Amino acid sequence: GYRLASVEVDLSVPVGDAVITGRVDRLEVGRDGRLRVVDLKTGSSKPRADEVRTHPQLGAYQVALEESPRPVVAEPGVRPGSGGAALVHVGRAAGVAAAVQAQGPLEMAADPAWAHRMVTDAARGMAGARFPAQVGDWCRTCPVRHSCPLQPEGQVLR
Numbered sequence: 640g641y642r643l644a645s646v647e648v649d650l651s652v653p654v655g656d657a658v659i660t661g662r663v664d665r666l667e668v669g670r671d672g673r674l675r676v677v678d679l680k681t682g683s684s685k686p687r688a689d690e691v692r693t694h695p696q697l698g699a700y701q702v703a704l705e706e707s708p709r710p711v712v713a714e715p716g717v718r719p720g721s722g723g724a725a726l727v728h729v730g731r732a733a734g735v736a737a738a739v740q741a742q743g744p745l746e747m748a749a750d751p752a753w754a755h756r757m758v759t760d761a762a763r764g765m766a767g768a769r770f771p772a773q774v775g776d777w778c779r780t781c782p783v784r785h786s787c788p789l790q791p792e793g794q795v796l797r
Contacts, residue, residue: 640669641667641668641669641675642667643666643667644666644668644714645665645666645712646664646665647662647664648662648663648666648712649662650663650703650711652703652707652708653708654702654703654755654758654759654762655758655759655762656759656762656763656766657758657762659700659702659703659706659758663676663700664677664678665677665727666711668712668714668717668722669723671722672716673717673718673719673723673744674711674712674717674720674721674722675721675722676697676700676701676704676721676723677724677725677726677727678696678697678724678725678727680726680727680729680730681728681729681730682728682730684780685728686726686740686776688740691726691740691741692742692748693748693753694724694740694742695754695757697724697725697726698742698753698754699758700724701742701744701745701754702721702745702755704720705719705720705721720744721744721745722744723743724742725739725740726740726742727739728740772787772789774789
């Protein structure tokens with residue numbers, strides 16, 4: 640039900656005190672004319688199904704589509720806003736065939752404002768005098784785990 644609209648799309652969208660900047664792997668147009676962000680993943684792990692509903696990267700990309708002051712893709716019939724997002728696993732996490740994990744449009748979420756609030760809170764935190772570390776599922780793949788004061792291996796200076 641989707642057709643390709645564009646690939647490797649650069650985004651830089653102001654949202655309050657933040658600017659969401661990134662490169663979207665694919666944008667697809669749904670039957671309703673709205674864009675869906677597709678992020679290709681080549682790694683060996685994938686989030687649990689319940690984590691995809693509030694996947695931060697997908698949520699931020701959807702906020703960028705909703706808040707962009709100009710059309711992200713200049714194509715006839717494309718409506719403003721976000722039509723959802725998806726992770727497409729093409730690496731070892733996919734298994735034999737590509738695996739798709741979809742996140743519905745933000746307006747359909749149990750808390751439609753969760754992603755906007757996430758972006759706003761992140762901007763406020765990054766602009767503050769302190770940026771406290773927080774433990775979460777992301778810790779298992781964090782590249783600075785060994786220097787994080789919240790992790791056992793980061794608490795001891797060598």
